[in-house]
Amino acid sequence: xxxxxxxxxxxxxxxIFLAAVGLIGNFTELNLIxxxxxxxxxxxVTPPLLAGYVAITPRIEAGRLIxxxxxxxxxxxxxxxVLAGAVFGAFVIFVDTFGVERIREVFIxxxxxxxxxxxxxxxxxxxxxxxVAVSVVAGTAGAGYRTLPDxxxxxxxxxxxxxxLFGFLQRIVPIALDQLEVxxxxxxxxxxxxxxxxxxxxxxxxxxxxxxxxxxxGDAIRGAIRGQRDRRADGARLTPLTFALMxxxxxxxxxxxxxxxxxxxxxxxxxxxFALLGLGLNIVVGYAGLLxxxxxxxxxxxxxxxALLTGATLNTFVGxxxxxxxxxxxxYVAIPIxxxxxxxxxxxxxxxxxxLRGDYLALVTLGLGEMIVVLVTSPWLEPLVGGPQxxxxxxxxxxxxxxxxxxxxxxxxxxxxxxxxxxVSWRLANSRVGRAWTALREDEQVADAMGVSTTAYKLLAFAxxxxxxxxxxxxxxxxxxxxxxxxxxxxxxxxxxxxxILGGIGSLPGVIVGSxxxxxxxxLLREFExxxxxxxxxxxxxxxxxxxxxxxxxxxxxxxxxDEDREQDKWASDVAADEHVATPITPLGEGAx
Amino acid sequence: xxxxxxxxxxxxxxxxxxxxxxxRIILVVLGSTIAFVxxxxxxxxxxLPEGERYSGDFWIDQVVNGLGQGAIxxxxxxxxxxxxxxxxxxxxxxxxxxxxxAFISFFFADAYLKSGFLDSNTYLALLILLxxxxxxxxxxxxxxxxIAYRPLRNAPRLVPLITAIGASLFIANAFRGFFGPQxxxxxLPTLLQGSIGxxxxxxxxxxxxxxxxxxxxxxxxxxxxxxxRTGRSMRAVAEDSEIASLMGINVDRIVVITxxxxxxxxxxxxxxxxxxxxxxxFTMGFKPGIAxxxxxVLGGIGSIGGAALGxxxxxxxxxxxxxxxxxxxxxxxxxxLKDAFVFLVLILVLVFRPGGLLGSGEAEKV
Numbered sequence: 006x007x008x009x010x011x012x013x014x015x016x017x018x019x020x021i022f023l024a025a026v027g028l029i030g031n032f033t034e035l036n037l038i039x040x041x042x043x044x045x046x047x048x049x050v051t052p053p054l055l056a057g058y059v060a061i062t063p064r065i066e067a068g069r070l071i072x073x074x075x076x077x078x079x080x081x082x083x084x085x086x087v088l089a090g091a092v093f094g095a096f097v098i099f100v101d102t103f104g105v106e107r108i109r110e111v112f113i114x115x116x117x118x119x120x121x122x123x124x125x126x127x128x129x130x131x132x133x134x135x136x137v138a139v140s141v142v143a144g145t146a147g148a149g150y151r152t153l154p155d156x157x158x159x160x161x162x163x164x165x166x167x168x169x170l171f172g173f174l175q176r177i178v179p180i181a182l183d184q185l186e187v188x189x190x191x192x193x194x195x196x197x198x199x200x201x202x203x204x205x206x207x208x209x210x211x212x213x214x215x216x217x218x219x220x221x222x223g224d225a226i227r228g229a230i231r232g233q234r235d236r237r238a239d240g241a242r243l244t245p246l247t248f249a250l251m252x253x254x255x256x257x258x259x260x261x262x263x264x265x266x267x268x269x270x271x272x273x274x275x276x277x278x279f280a281l282l283g284l285g286l287n288i289v290v291g292y293a294g295l296l297x298x299x300x301x302x303x304x305x306x307x308x309x310x311x312a313l314l315t316g317a318t319l320n321t322f323v324g325x326x327x328x329x330x331x332x333x334x335x336x337y338v339a340i341p342i343x344x345x346x347x348x349x350x351x352x353x354x355x356x357x358x359x360x361l362r363g364d365y366l367a368l369v370t371l372g373l374g375e376m377i378v379v380l381v382t383s384p385w386l387e388p389l390v391g392g393p394q395x396x397x398x399x400x401x402x403x404x405x406x407x408x409x410x411x412x413x414x415x416x417x418x419x420x421x422x423x424x425x426x427x428x429v430s431w432r433l434a435n436s437r438v439g440r441a442w443t444a445l446r447e448d449e450q451v452a453d454a455m456g457v458s459t460t461a462y463k464l465l466a467f468a469x470x471x472x473x474x475x476x477x478x479x480x481x482x483x484x485x486x487x488x489x490x491x492x493x494x495x496x497x498x499x500x501x502x503x504x505x506i507l508g509g510i511g512s513l514p515g516v517i518v519g520s521x522x523x524x525x526x527x528x529l530l531r532e533f534e535x536x537x538x539x540x541x542x543x544x545x546x547x548x549x550x551x552x553x554x555x556x557x558x559x560x561x562x563x564x565x566x567x568d569e570d571r572e573q574d575k576w577a578s579d580v581a582a583d584e585h586v587a588t589p590i591t592p593l594g595e596g597a598x
Numbered sequence: 599x600x601x602x603x604x605x606x607x608x609x610x611x612x613x614x615x616x617x618x619x620x621x622r623i624i625l626v627v628l629g630s631t632i633a634f635v636x637x638x639x640x641x642x643x644x645x646l647p648e649g650e651r652y653s654g655d656f657w658i659d660q661v662v663n664g665l666g667q668g669a670i671x672x673x674x675x676x677x678x679x680x681x682x683x684x685x686x687x688x689x690x691x692x693x694x695x696x697x698x699x700a701f702i703s704f705f706f707a708d709a710y711l712k713s714g715f716l717d718s719n720t721y722l723a724l725l726i727l728l729x730x731x732x733x734x735x736x737x738x739x740x741x742x743x744x745i746a747y748r749p750l751r752n753a754p755r756l757v758p759l760i761t762a763i764g765a766s767l768f769i770a771n772a773f774r775g776f777f778g779p780q781x782x783x784x785x786l787p788t789l790l791q792g793s794i795g796x797x798x799x800x801x802x803x804x805x806x807x808x809x810x811x812x813x814x815x816x817x818x819x820x821x822x823x824x825x826x827r828t829g830r831s832m833r834a835v836a837e838d839s840e841i842a843s844l845m846g847i848n849v850d851r852i853v854v855i856t857x858x859x860x861x862x863x864x865x866x867x868x869x870x871x872x873x874x875x876x877x878x879x880f881t882m883g884f885k886p887g888i889a890x891x892x893x894x895v896l897g898g899i900g901s902i903g904g905a906a907l908g909x910x911x912x913x914x915x916x917x918x919x920x921x922x923x924x925x926x927x928x929x930x931x932x933x934x935l936k937d938a939f940v941f942l943v944l945i946l947v948l949v950f951r952p953g954g955l956l957g958s959g960e961a962e963k964v
Contacts, residue, residue, distance in 0.1 A: 022772070025775065025776055026772055026775025026776060027775055028775075111705050111777065112776055112777070113776070113777060113778045114775060114776070294756075296756050296759065296760075298763070353624075356624045357624055357625060357628060357945075357949045358945065358948065358949060361948055361952070365895075365948055365952070367688075367756075367759060368688065368888075368891060368895075368944065369944065369945050369948055371888070372888070372892075372940075372941030372942075372944050372945055373941070373945070375888070375937060375938070375941055376937075376938045376941045376942065379935060379937050379938040380935075380938060383935055383938075385924075385935070495884075499763060499767065502760070502763070506760060535774070535775070535779075536771075536775070538767050538770075538771045539767075539768060539771035539772060539774075539775060541764070541767055542764045542765065542766070542767030542768030542769070542770075542771060543764070543768050544764070545760060545761065545763060545764025545767070545768075546745075546746050546761050546764040546765055546768060549750065549753075549757050549758075549760055549761040549764065550746075550749055550750070550761070
């Protein structure tokens with residue numbers, strides 16, 4: 006019970022936090038399903054719901070595993086709900102007594118709109134009582150959900166989150182459906198903006214059915230697709246069904262821009278640029294285990310050197326001028342040169358700093374990343390790269406008359422490079438070089454003793470990672486056609502690091518998923534722009550606390566981890582045991598997505 | 599191993615490449631280039647024709663400014679060094695701890711300005727601002743430790759660092775959510791406006807306040823760490839936390855106290871910084887944070903005296919270095935390269951003297 010009280014109070018504070026940063030008040034009109042389920046409503050209900058769920062986590066006390074019975078569990082959930090509601094209700098009463106306008110002078114997001122939404126016209130005391138009641142229901146539901154048997158729980162959970170996700174993606178899915186000329190008015194209402202109840206029901210039913218199917222026949226389906234697994238090799242044999250599925254997948258990817266339209270293609274182009282950066286950083290951080298916080302260095306280097314090599318001009322207030330040193334190469338001639346420059350730069354900056362231990366290396370690279378941004382902005386290099394105004398007239402990488410500036414066309418160019426980078430990364434991972442990197446990452450001294458030349462392989466990782474990152478930069482330049490230093494901030498480094506870490510360090514599918522989630526979603530959800538970095542920070546912390554291996558863990562890495570003795574992984578189990586401490590962060594990470 | 603013939607040649611080639619003393623070659627080239635550029639730049643700047651040359655007063659002003667900023671950097675750097683000494687981790691979010699104090703105290707300063715309290719009772723008002731700022735910073739520091747760092751105490755060292763980056767983003771953007779993205783003008787009491795002459799050198803009153811407050815705080819810290827019982831426990835935990843815990847020291851408590859002390863110093867630095875630059879914004883923690891970390895490394899991370907010394911040295915370097923070294927080469931507006939200069943110092947210290955000015959220079963420590 007004490008745990009429930011504590012978690013409930015924390016959930017209440019989390020709700021107050023959500024209200025104070027504006028995640029409730031600014032989204033009272035964002036309908037997810039009908040007009041009844043709004044984003045603001047979800048934000049209010051989620052913390053007590055999660056509190057109820059976490060409150061009944063089985064725990065070990067004095068060497069005994071304590072698991073609550075269903076009645077006790079529901080009571081604990083309700084308790085957590087009461088506390089969450091009481092804390093948040095107290096906040097509402099406080100704001101009401103003190104005066105919204107006075108508080109708003111400091112906390113800009115505690116607005117009359119928020120208070121109107123929370124009180125719904127009732128006096129504050131009544132509103133607080135209603136909030137407590139809602140919280141109790143949510144807390145009990147959270148606890149009740151956890152006590153359900155698996156066959157019921159899984160489909161129910163899947164149905165709820167998939168439906169909410171579709172409601173959340175109301176700016177994306179309808180556009181795609183329109184492009185496909187599919188009738189969508191039954192699913193997404195033009196009036197509310199969100200899902201209709203009919204649409205929600207259908208989506209929930211389909212999601213639940215898929216979940217049941219996966220639970221019952223998942224292994225059989227997977228077996229049919231992948232073919233009989235060879236016991237010794239990792240690779241699966243190619244069955245006709247696999248082959249057909251791969252062809253279908255490829256076809257979908259290839260026609261995607263024409264189906265989805267320019268807006269989504271544009272975002273997908275950015276996603277792929279970041280996927281390239283992620284693949285490059287994955288070599289440095291994921292394979293070789295060197296934490297690089299200044300990856301924007303290579304991004305900037307790639308973008309600017311491509312611009313210079315292909316005859317871009319400098320932006321000025323009156324038009325454009327030639328840079329101090331001008332080349333006029335074709336994009337496809339320039340790219341290999343850019344790659345060589347970046348690889349060389351990787352070796353040059355790597356050599357003096359590689360002896361540093363992990364966290365120092367991180368800060369030095371952070372410094373390098375900042376330095377290059379200061380340099381391209383500075384008046385000193387203005388004649389070469391345009392200073393704060395930047396450069397323009399960058400090549401569109403045309404083949405004949407087919408330019409790649411159009412988002413739909415750029416998609417293909419970026420796709421080709423992503424596939425190339427994926428192939429290179431994949432082959433490297435399984436090569437002698439890749440194994441040397443793994444050895445380095447796991448234990449540098451042992452690797453050295455086993456005859457792995459640590460310096461050479463570290464430099465190689467820096468050079469390879471830098472090369473791939475510079476291609477990302479070059480494509481970015483082609484995509485937007487003009488460069489300003491404002492695009493090259495430390496946030497790029499952190500965003501790419503987030504992609505690698507969220508997806509799973511060292512995992513290639515993880516990089517792709519990571520860039521879709523961290524770049525694709527924010528690109529499409531413009532109204533959440535203000536909260537993107539908040540969600541980012543929360544996600545980084547939450548992933549490290551709850552799921553340090555990432556969303557899609559690297560197979561070999563997780564196998565290594567399993568085989569190692571428990572001692573090494575002790576912290577992971579400590580994390581699991583401490584879960585109730587970490588959870589207040591999750592609702593933000595998921596909610597603000 | 600017969601099947602790996604081709605692989606072996608690759609390796610042989612790589613190790614052949616590696617047997618050349620590349621590191622040393624690059625270091626020597628880098629070192630002599632930097633020495634040459636420094637000497638040449640300083641010489642050219644100081645021998646510029648009359649009229650273009652900086653006056654003597656300019657350099658004195660730069661040194662005084664540098665010392666003022668150095669005092670603030672030193673206070674923040676102490677927070678990095680204390681945490682590093684105890685936990686062997688870089689508290690990347692310490693810049694945000696500093697920002698929190700400054701930002702929260704702004705609302706009090708603003709209210710006091712409007713009510714006239716700031717000018718009628720300047721000393722009391724400043725004291726309250728300090729206390730508020732300290733409270734804000736300390737609260738953030740303690741929450742940070744409890745939520746983000748404690749569960750990861752025994753994790754591989756990169757894990758808490760990544761968490762710290764996430765926490766830093768989170769705190770900065772939470773403040774943006776609370777108070778808005780725009781910068782706020784921090785009021786300066788009338789009493790602190792203008793400057794006074796000390797030994798014929800004109801010093802802004804704010805800078806004098808900054809300097810004195812910082813020195814007092816540092817002396818107090820030194821006494822706390824060296825004389826008090828808690829300070830002794832802190833040193834014991836820094837030496838060996840396992841043995842310290844066997845000796846009956848509550849390590850968790852000491853870690854929290856360390857974060858509290860770091861928070862207090864950051865809170866003081868927050869008010870001083872806000873008074874000096876008269877502006878607060880949610881992004882204000884990043885650059886001073888990095889500069890202060892550089893200062894801590896420059897002095898030798900983990901050493902309290904080192905952090906203080908590093909702060910002052912870096913402050914002066916930052917103020918004097920760019921005009922001294924760059925003007926001579928005809929580089930326009932050298933101050934725009936100030937931040938790059940900080941990073942350059944950081945990189946050079948780590949490459950050439952990783953132990954810092956006061957450190958032993960051992961490579962293993964880094």
